[in-house]
Amino acid sequence: MNSKKSIHNLAETIHSLLGFKSRLNSTWVKSVCDIIKNIPHEGSIGNKCEESATDSSKIKEELAALTDCINQLNIQRRQVLNDLLDLKGNIRVFCRVRPFTLGEHIERSGPVVALDTGSLLLKLADNKSKRYTFDKVFHPGSSQDEVFSEVEPVIKSVVDGYNACIFAYGQTGTGKTFTMEGTSDSPGIVPRTIEALFKQTAESNHTFLVTFSMLEIYLGNLKDLLVPQPMRPTDPLPPCLSIQSDPKGAIEIENLVTIQVSDFNQALKLYRLGCRLRSTASTNSNATSSRSHCMIRISITCFNAPERRRETNKIWLVDLGGSERVMKTKAWGRRLDEGKAINLSLSALGDVINALQRNKNHIPYRNSKLTRVLKDSLGDDSKTLMLVHVSPKEEDLCETICSLNFATRVKSVHLGHEESNEVRSHKEAVMKNLQQKIEKIEDERQHMRRKIKRLKDKLEGLTRTGLSLEEQVQLSQLSTEEPPPDLDFTKNRIGNVITALPSQLPRFMRSTICSRRKSGKEHQTSVGRDPVHSRRRRQSSQRAESVTFPVKNNSECNSDRSISRSTCAVELNMKASIDNDTEYSQDTSEFDIKMVVFPEQNISQVTSNHQMTAQVGHLEKNGSRKSNKCCSTKILKVDQWLDLRKSEPSISGYAPRNDWVLDIPISEKKQRSNGQKKTEILWNEKVSTYDFATQRIHSKKEKRATLEVAGRSVSERVVDKPPTLKDLFVEESISNFISPPHATRGQTTEHPQDSLDGLLIEDNQGGSLSPPDFCCDGLEQFDNENEFYATPMVQAINDTAQSSDSSMLKNSRYQFSPPDMDNWISNSQEIFDVSALASELEWYHEKAPSKMATEVGGNEDVSPLSQSSQKEIRQNLCRLKSQRALSMDDIKQKDLKMPLIESQEITQNKGACYILKQKVQISWASALLGLGFLDLGFDHDFFYGLVL
Ligand SMILES: Nc1ncnc2c1ncn2[C@@H]1O[C@H](COP(=O)(O)OP(=O)(O)OP(=O)(O)O)[C@@H](O)[C@H]1O
Numbered sequence: 001m002n003s004k005k006s007i008h009n010l011a012e013t014i015h016s017l018l019g020f021k022s023r024l025n026s027t028w029v030k031s032v033c034d035i036i037k038n039i040p041h042e043g044s045i046g047n048k049c050e051e052s053a054t055d056s057s058k059i060k061e062e063l064a065a066l067t068d069c070i071n072q073l074n075i076q077r078r079q080v081l082n083d084l085l086d087l088k089g090n091i092r093v094f095c096r097v098r099p100f101t102l103g104e105h106i107e108r109s110g111p112v113v114a115l116d117t118g119s120l121l122l123k124l125a126d127n128k129s130k131r132y133t134f135d136k137v138f139h140p141g142s143s144q145d146e147v148f149s150e151v152e153p154v155i156k157s158v159v160d161g162y163n164a165c166i167f168a169y170g171q172t173g174t175g176k177t178f179t180m181e182g183t184s185d186s187p188g189i190v191p192r193t194i195e196a197l198f199k200q201t202a203e204s205n206h207t208f209l210v211t212f213s214m215l216e217i218y219l220g221n222l223k224d225l226l227v228p229q230p231m232r233p234t235d236p237l238p239p240c241l242s243i244q245s246d247p248k249g250a251i252e253i254e255n256l257v258t259i260q261v262s263d264f265n266q267a268l269k270l271y272r273l274g275c276r277l278r279s280t281a282s283t284n285s286n287a288t289s290s291r292s293h294c295m296i297r298i299s300i301t302c303f304n305a306p307e308r309r310r311e312t313n314k315i316w317l318v319d320l321g322g323s324e325r326v327m328k329t330k331a332w333g334r335r336l337d338e339g340k341a342i343n344l345s346l347s348a349l350g351d352v353i354n355a356l357q358r359n360k361n362h363i364p365y366r367n368s369k370l371t372r373v374l375k376d377s378l379g380d381d382s383k384t385l386m387l388v389h390v391s392p393k394e395e396d397l398c399e400t401i402c403s404l405n406f407a408t409r410v411k412s413v414h415l416g417h418e419e420s421n422e423v424r425s426h427k428e429a430v431m432k433n434l435q436q437k438i439e440k441i442e443d444e445r446q447h448m449r450r451k452i453k454r455l456k457d458k459l460e461g462l463t464r465t466g467l468s469l470e471e472q473v474q475l476s477q478l479s480t481e482e483p484p485p486d487l488d489f490t491k492n493r494i495g496n497v498i499t500a501l502p503s504q505l506p507r508f509m510r511s512t513i514c515s516r517r518k519s520g521k522e523h524q525t526s527v528g529r530d531p532v533h534s535r536r537r538r539q540s541s542q543r544a545e546s547v548t549f550p551v552k553n554n555s556e557c558n559s560d561r562s563i564s565r566s567t568c569a570v571e572l573n574m575k576a577s578i579d580n581d582t583e584y585s586q587d588t589s590e591f592d593i594k595m596v597v598f599p600e601q602n603i604s605q606v607t608s609n610h611q612m613t614a615q616v617g618h619l620e621k622n623g624s625r626k627s628n629k630c631c632s633t634k635i636l637k638v639d640q641w642l643d644l645r646k647s648e649p650s651i652s653g654y655a656p657r658n659d660w661v662l663d664i665p666i667s668e669k670k671q672r673s674n675g676q677k678k679t680e681i682l683w684n685e686k687v688s689t690y691d692f693a694t695q696r697i698h699s700k701k702e703k704r705a706t707l708e709v710a711g712r713s714v715s716e717r718v719v720d721k722p723p724t725l726k727d728l729f730v731e732e733s734i735s736n737f738i739s740p741p742h743a744t745r746g747q748t749t750e751h752p753q754d755s756l757d758g759l760l761i762e763d764n765q766g767g768s769l770s771p772p773d774f775c776c777d778g779l780e781q782f783d784n785e786n787e788f789y790a791t792p793m794v795q796a797i798n799d800t801a802q803s804s805d806s807s808m809l810k811n812s813r814y815q816f817s818p819p820d821m822d823n824w825i826s827n828s829q830e831i832f833d834v835s836a837l838a839s840e841l842e843w844y845h846e847k848a849p850s851k852m853a854t855e856v857g858g859n860e861d862v863s864p865l866s867q868s869s870q871k872e873i874r875q876n877l878c879r880l881k882s883q884r885a886l887s888m889d890d891i892k893q894k895d896l897k898m899p900l901i902e903s904q905e906i907t908q909n910k911g912a913c914y915i916l917k918q919k920v921q922i923s924w925a926s927a928l929l930g931l932g933f934l935d936l937g938f939d940h941d942f943f944y945g946l947v948l
Helices: 002-021 026-038 042-086 144-159 178-181 189-203 264-276 335-358 367-372 394-410 412-416 421-465 469-481 487-494 519-524 533-536 636-647 668-672 700-709 725-734 794-802 805-812 821-826 830-854 868-884 886-891 901-906 912-931 931-935 940-946
Strands: 091-097 113-114 117-124 130-135 136-138 162-169 209-218 221-224 242-245 249-253 259-261 293-301 312-319 383-390 544-548 562-566 592-600 613-616 633-637 779-781 788-790
Touching: 042 144, 042 421, 091 144, 091 335, 091 394, 117 394, 130 394, 136 144, 136 821, 144 162, 144 189, 144 312, 162 178, 162 189, 162 394, 178 312, 178 383, 189 264, 189 293, 189 312, 209 264, 209 335, 209 367, 209 562, 221 367, 242 367, 264 293, 335 367, 383 394, 412 633, 421 931, 544 940, 668 700, 788 901
Parallel strands: 091 136, 091 383, 162 312, 162 383, 259 633
Antiparallel strands: 113 117, 117 130, 209 221, 209 259, 209 293, 242 249, 293 312, 544 562, 544 592, 613 633, 779 788
């Protein structure tokens, strides 16, 4: 059978060979011979490997030499460019004259005439004129390209590691936004700068980490433009931005969203989104007038590049609000306030630049938020560019003169020391020389870069040929997936400070700067935390409370501090303190208490490494993280951020969430009233609870004694949990920040001037708690809206009180009788007492089970509250989210007494009006009681005494 088959196969084989023979020609034979010749025998394979190894090591050496060389060139370029910019002036002022726009009456010869590239003539009345000189003058026909070509050296300087700042200044409607933002056809400085930065970093032999942030200063407040703003009064507020400075003077803005961008398009997308959230309004001068200062910050970080001036530096691109004369714009109300705020900060900016130009010892940075934010980007070796915009119209002559005078003041040194022609021409020659040098260096750098690229390609080829096919495939896969070595290095460095953040968590819930103070390491390990630690970050729901008040922490960080507290572990670990040098925020009503409750979040969804938020602090040159953690910056990946935004219905609107916010401002006046003494709050979980509920404090003296009994002095006191509202009240009282509490039931106010003396805190059995004088007492009223709504906490309490079983309340640490709706409305003070207690109660509800379990080291189910009680609270809180708004109708229907009115009654016993009223009464009394008394020798003091 088998032989039969093989015979059959043989026939087939012979047949196929015959067919094959027809194809055998000389070419085929030759190629087969070549293949045989080239088949490596054992010895030759080894030789080849050795050859390629030597080749690759040679190439590597060559590459190293070239890299050294290009680094040297980078240093040279940096120095020469810096010399050039120094000669030109680190603070440069350009002037741009706007063309007549459509619809404007075109005047033949406007009052402003650009004479040449550096001067401008202003025609005044009576054939008088004034000449202004600037570093550059752009006439109305100048294109965006021309403008940017003058700006570009500053961008190069930024790549070299210098901080920079570019402003657009001018009267409203003169083209600032046009210059900075531009249009889709002719993009302005911002998009061009972003593009140029990416282009130049790509050309560099290093890898850069670029981040993007955008904010505006509106009415003296910082507002993050990458975070949707609340549209309705009931929407939760985004976190406060606060300006921080580290010991070296670097400025960081706490809570500002910082997004890592890897290309121009990503950054542009963010910029466009930010622009949509800007505050604009129609004014008499401009239909879409910017009512704020819009500030774009692009930070770049590059490790391992000693030739750069700094490891991390930034450029600010600022579209300033339009300066305006109120008389002319006829602004009123909010527009007037905006105009005033803008003018004030512009004037502060002028002062700062002027002081810098004159090398004054004191630079008044602290006079406005604008100058404080820009502090490290103005002066020193930072590059500053101001583009002053003027209108060509006759009717704007006054504003034009103001703007030009401002610009002249900014560059006053130049005017003060008017250069002679000789000096000027010498300077120009030197500048030309430097310019040529730069160009030469640039050519060399290009040449080197090409060489390096060629060698790298060669090396890659060699590496590939030395590998098996399988290895080559793997290598090619790796090279497409993995970042270049430099980037890898960068990532490792960032990895040291990486923060595991859930992409879906609202940003309020992310750890704050304070929370990171305790340990950077704890933060890093959040992914694989041990159960005890991870328990502290609640998985079922998130609750954060943040309190902003002027504090200064123990590190040398000098700033307005925002202490955020949360039930998150990271928040618990924060250490905040106040010392005597705390400086107050300028515009504050900054005693804000915010309370945010978030719906259930599954933190297990969190944090693959890709989703992580990298937190890059200012890293020291040796690569270690700075000890000062307060100035670290959260960096989000752009996709991650966009995902966050996508989950919200509208980027420009606010995504209604089930969050709630309690925001209670205390007037700045109160904070400042006795600001010499400040309280230090230290947070330390190791120390046992400081039980405020059992403290009865009648006077300063007694308070101190109480604290001493607790074994600590005031300044050393530590607490093991986030302070409650009540705690903070006491802190405030100790530090004399608050005004005397208003007279309330069962409360004795001994010395109204002395806030502490007037404070009475009792436990539940004893009486009432006395928080500071929050006039809103549970209802808040909003501008332009005939609507009051209950602050969530109060309503939560009400809900809880109405529906809860009394056992729940009894089980809690505090006992209080649940007031009904009418009760809490009519007795606002009680509500506040209750709200403070509820804060505690809630804390216990959320934290105590795990906390107690940890402490007793046993059963995690140990809880001061029963399961049903916990459920109850949750339900109430959920209900609250949907029910928190109380319209005016609601109030009327329920015949509620408005607490605001009640508060006014309370507060009307104070202040100038009250004294005035008294005086009027006295006068009337004098008149009525008759002059007879006067005749008897009684004077006004007598009557005054009678009335009092
Ligand atoms: N150089 C220019 N070329 C063409 N159009 C310009 C130029 N400068 C300004 N404009 C136009 O003038 C109008 C007002 O400009 P823009 O809104 O930029 O002023 P602004 O100074 O930013 O005003 P505000 O301070 O009120 O925001 C716009 O319609 C803009 O397109």
